[in-house]
Amino acid sequence: MSAENQWLLRVRNLTKIYGEPGLRTLELTGPQVNSNICPETESIVACAGVSFDLYPGEVLGIVGESGSGKSTVVKLLYFDLEKTAGSAWLAPYEEGRANILEASGQQKRRIRNHLMGMVYQNPREGLNFGFSSGGNIAEKLIMAGQMHVGGIRERASYLLEKTEIPVRRMDDTPGTFSGGMQQRVQIAKAIANNPPLLFLDEVTTGLDVSVQAKVLDLIRELQQELGIAMIVVSHDLSVIRMLTDRTLVMKNGRIVEAGLTDQILQDPQHAYTQLLVSSLL
């Protein structure tokens, strides 16, 4: 049952600090003092010491309040932010032997274009509102090395169909779409290159419940059909319960608890998780 080398993504000691940390910054911040601001240096510990393994096809949830560092984790892994410390290995990149966080800018773009997808809370971060919805998908495909125009158009219409966007609206810009539709175009774009790994950062926050349901159903369907491994960041435990197998609970930039999602929800160990679960409506 040894499963030591089955991971798709391995993360160790991932840390992001804003400002100049002192020697005692990590000691003086965290859930035990309920703060991520170092009292000596005023540097801010967005996340620290984050370690986990993600398996192929696994859906991992990261839950926590605003400022807990959960979005920082995925933004570091997607290279939107520069790490302060830590390592991450991705099995399909250099056979999992090279720390992707130390890769060159060009290599990082390659990893991002070929091996990852990202869906942001705000569609404006993930979509180019100057391009049509089809154009947005084409952009991702071209960056992933797809050059054949007919092939691109075909793939774009397939993805729009999959995400239930009327194909006849392929040439309209996302600005003319509803919030839920924008989110679905963003998902179509994120999975356009068939990545083994998808990051979802608060993707249903701010949507109506019925629209939220549609987006969640889409994510679940894609996961089942394509077997994409996902990291789902959400403050919403119902989203976590519905989508994930395993959950990390973060507070003040640290992981305070990790476990099977049903265990986290029914037998939470850490005081903060107990509070979180008991606050569930």
Place this chain on the structure above:
Amino acid sequence: MNIIEVNNLSKTFDLHILHEKHITALQHIDMTIGEGEIVGLTGKSGSGKSSLMKCLHRTYLATGGEILYQSLGGVVDLVSADDHAVIALRRSEIRYCSQFLSVIPRVSAIDVVAEPLFRTEKDKELARARSKALLEALGLPSGLWDAYPVTFSGGEQQRVNVARAIIARPRLLLIDEPTASLDAKTKDTVIELIRELKGHGTAVLCISHDEYTLERLADRRLHLQAGRIISNVTQVI
């Protein structure tokens, strides 16, 4: 061969948000479940039946002791096994069927039942056909097969729940009150279906208050009182 061997298992809840209140749910639990054996778990509400079952499923983290599970790949201690190993076992060998159906919304009854098969059975239509056959055997009206179980009555949900639990023929089945809220005829069907699993070597732990079900189903009973096993009755069938 024992599929499950529990040694000195204990479970305490430490409720930090209720002024560090401690609740002891289970103490000094020793038990086994053999291959092809059905163990009935009895006891009053609050005696720890569901807690024990949830510890076996790792929905609850045991506080002490060990739960040795004889998996196809070797012995695994479900108390200390890493999460990925438990996820893998839940996908292929261990199934927990709670008293109440809790499923993903907006999925039809057929797919809720077929879902455990989808992982191994690539042909989705074949999986759905087996799902239909089970739902038919359990007497769920065919008009409901495409509907969402959230809106079903208690008895209808229970049928879906049982069908989902047994469709993939788990090696270990943890089933909580499988016959509650069922009519006599369906009750017999459920009993028959579980006995059929037993015939395939499935080890079953079954919580029930229903004497009729226990008599026909359980090879042996364990009685829990205040978190301890107080008797270990072997019944000859």
